[in-house]
Amino acid sequence: xxxxxxxxxRIADLSNIHxxxxxxxxxAGDMDAIIGYMEQIxxxxxxxxxxxxxxxxxxxxxxxxxxxxxxxxxxxIENAPSAExxxxxxxxxxxx
Amino acid sequence: MEYEVIIGxxxxxxxxxxxxxxxxCKNDFGGEPNTRCCPVCLGLPGTLPVLNRHAxxxxxxxxxxxxxxxxxxxxxxxxxxxxxxxxxxxxxxxxNLPVCYDGYVEIEVDGITKRIGIERIHLEEDxxxxxxxAYGSGSxxxxxxxxxxxxxxxxxxxxxxxxxxxxxxxxxxxILEYTGVSDCKxxxxxxxxxxxxxxxxxxxxxxxxxxxxxxxxxxxxVYRASQAEAQRQIExxxxxxxxxxxxxxxxxxxxxxxxxxNKEESMDYRYFPEPDLLPVIxxxxxxxxxxxxxxELPRSRRDRYVNEFGIPKYDADLITxxxxxxxxxxxxxxVCGKPKLASNFIMTDIMRRINENGEEILxxxxxxxxxxxxxLFLDRGDITHAxxxxxxxxxxxxxxxxxxxxxxxxxxxxxxxxxxxxxxxSVLEANRPxxxxxxxxxxxxxxxxMGQVMxxxxxxxxxxxxxEVLMKEIDKSAGRQN
Numbered sequence: 001x002x003x004x005x006x007x008x009x010r011i012a013d014l015s016n017i018h019x020x021x022x023x024x025x026x027x028a029g030d031m032d033a034i035i036g037y038m039e040q041i042x043x044x045x046x047x048x049x050x051x052x053x054x055x056x057x058x059x060x061x062x063x064x065x066x067x068x069x070x071x072x073x074x075x076x077i078e079n080a081p082s083a084e085x086x087x088x089x090x091x092x093x094x095x096x
Numbered sequence: 097m098e099y100e101v102i103i104g105x106x107x108x109x110x111x112x113x114x115x116x117x118x119x120x121c122k123n124d125f126g127g128e129p130n131t132r133c134c135p136v137c138l139g140l141p142g143t144l145p146v147l148n149r150h151a152x153x154x155x156x157x158x159x160x161x162x163x164x165x166x167x168x169x170x171x172x173x174x175x176x177x178x179x180x181x182x183x184x185x186x187x188x189x190x191x192n193l194p195v196c197y198d199g200y201v202e203i204e205v206d207g208i209t210k211r212i213g214i215e216r217i218h219l220e221e222d223x224x225x226x227x228x229x230a231y232g233s234g235s236x237x238x239x240x241x242x243x244x245x246x247x248x249x250x251x252x253x254x255x256x257x258x259x260x261x262x263x264x265x266x267x268x269x270x271i272l273e274y275t276g277v278s279d280c281k282x283x284x285x286x287x288x289x290x291x292x293x294x295x296x297x298x299x300x301x302x303x304x305x306x307x308x309x310x311x312x313x314x315x316x317x318v319y320r321a322s323q324a325e326a327q328r329q330i331e332x333x334x335x336x337x338x339x340x341x342x343x344x345x346x347x348x349x350x351x352x353x354x355x356x357x358n359k360e361e362s363m364d365y366r367y368f369p370e371p372d373l374l375p376v377i378x379x380x381x382x383x384x385x386x387x388x389x390x391x392e393l394p395r396s397r398r399d400r401y402v403n404e405f406g407i408p409k410y411d412a413d414l415i416t417x418x419x420x421x422x423x424x425x426x427x428x429x430x431v432c433g434k435p436k437l438a439s440n441f442i443m444t445d446i447m448r449r450i451n452e453n454g455e456e457i458l459x460x461x462x463x464x465x466x467x468x469x470x471x472l473f474l475d476r477g478d479i480t481h482a483x484x485x486x487x488x489x490x491x492x493x494x495x496x497x498x499x500x501x502x503x504x505x506x507x508x509x510x511x512x513x514x515x516x517x518x519x520x521x522s523v524l525e526a527n528r529p530x531x532x533x534x535x536x537x538x539x540x541x542x543x544x545x546m547g548q549v550m551x552x553x554x555x556x557x558x559x560x561x562x563x564e565v566l567m568k569e570i571d572k573s574a575g576r577q578n
Contacts, residue, residue, distance in 0.1 A: 059375045065150035068120035071134045087236035090180040
């Protein structure tokens with residue numbers, strides 16, 4: 001697999017990152033190098049390896065279903081760039 | 097041409113836990129915005145989610161109730177998307193290893209039982225709510241619901257009509273209610289369905305293009321939206337047109353759907369394993385203990401009503417479809433000992449109330465205890481059927497004790513024979529022509545006379561006793577005539 005300008009544009013759109021058209025070429029080159037590096041994995045024989053579903057050898061960590069006090073609302077919205085009526089305020093969203 | 101309709105449902109149901117899925121904020125409905133939130137459910141940097149054990153058990157319970165296999169090994173994944181209802185910019189859900197998979201539920205339409213496959217049931221978190229500001233300067237976000245535990249139940253595309261889709265939705269709703277997995281309050285959005293639907297000419301092997309109808313939050317909406325969408329697609333094909341794969345929004349008021357803005361790319365959620373949550377291993381012993389604590393399911397309750405109480409299957413089906421109603425019935429039978437009387441009363445009077453005023457009447461004042469007491473009085477002949485209906489009216493309204501209501505409205509049946517004799521004599525005297533009609537063979541006149549006597553007694557006497565006295569007096573006057 002290799003990266004082209006179209007792929008970079010698609011990833012940028014999905015990630016909500018703004019990239020100018022004249023930057024696409026450069027990013028495609030960088031991405032290509034990364035993909036090339038990762039491609040080496042394909043040469044390893046994984047015939048006997050079990051799929052790794054998680055990096056940690058730990059499982060079943062739970063909490064009991066006991067509610068506790070939530071955070072103070074004022075504290076929670078203190079850092080929000082914009083707030084109104086106890087709500088976070090975001091740019092108008094058109095229902096998708 | 098004849099077409100075959102193919103429907104699959106995705107049902108989202110909020111779980112009845114006390115706290116959220118990954119933090120200790122309260123799981124509740126309504127309230128002041130953003131008062132049940134913390135850094136974990138707001139996805140602030142540096143926080144770590146921890147799974148609510150009870151939520152996991154409820155998902156397992158739902159799976160067992162729908163005949164699913166329970167995954168020995170299960171894990172969580174991130175579903176990435178940008179929308180302000182999810183502050184982390186991803187939803188924690190399960191991708192390739194759901195808690196439950198490969199089950200089925202049985203539905204019944206027109207007396208025919210059909211098995212519908214359940215592909216999977218997975219755990220995930222609910223999103224917050226956007227409040228659209230009237231001035232259009234921005235949207236306000238309330239994250240109280242963000243992080244509330246949900247299960248998503250995905251069926252196989254095995255329903256072939258709107259009736260079957262409705263039956264499946266109703267059946268799953270009642271299973272979730274009975275097992276205590278969810279309270280299924282649809283008006284609060286705690287149960288909602290997406291309908292995936294396609295049509296194809298009968299006999300064709302290949303599936304047609306399917307559309308997805310999002311967020312239907314009533315049984316009626318599932319039915320109407322399925323019917324309308326099947327019709328819409330058939331009309332397109334009949335015209336030689338093309339059905340596009342798209343997400344549509346149902347407008348229940350207009351009874352039609354509209355295509356939602358379709359961003360082709362947005363379907364790429366770039367799922368990947370959630371590194372902040374550890375995998376879950378559910379052993380056989382754990383599954384067995386969940387199974388042991390499983391409440392009685394609607395089907396087994398229905399069979400009990402039919403076999404032990406001798407109630408018609410149709411009635412038993414209707415009563416058990418609604419858990420609250422079925423609980424009221426069970427308790428009322430325990431109080432009055434008359435299952436048939438209780439079911440007859442439910443099928444007529446209580447069903448009428450539910451149809452007119454909605455299921456909410458079962459949430460408040462009417463209980464199995466007070467309903468059972470009313471039936472007990474009715475069965476003993478202490479009150480008339482008409483009076484029983486009045487008492488229930490009052491119970492629904494105020495929640496007062498039946499005995500107080502009957503005292504207050506003076507509804508006790510009068511057994512005073514003199515009172516009845518006097519009423520009968522005076523009615524017969526005043527209605528000589530009706531009496532003559534009856535004696536001349538017009539049976540209908542009896543009903544008229546009976547009505548007159550009952551109305552004179554203000555309905556407070558036992559109709560059986562009144563009838564007896566009236567018959568006797570009529571016989572006497574017939575004797576005098578001959």
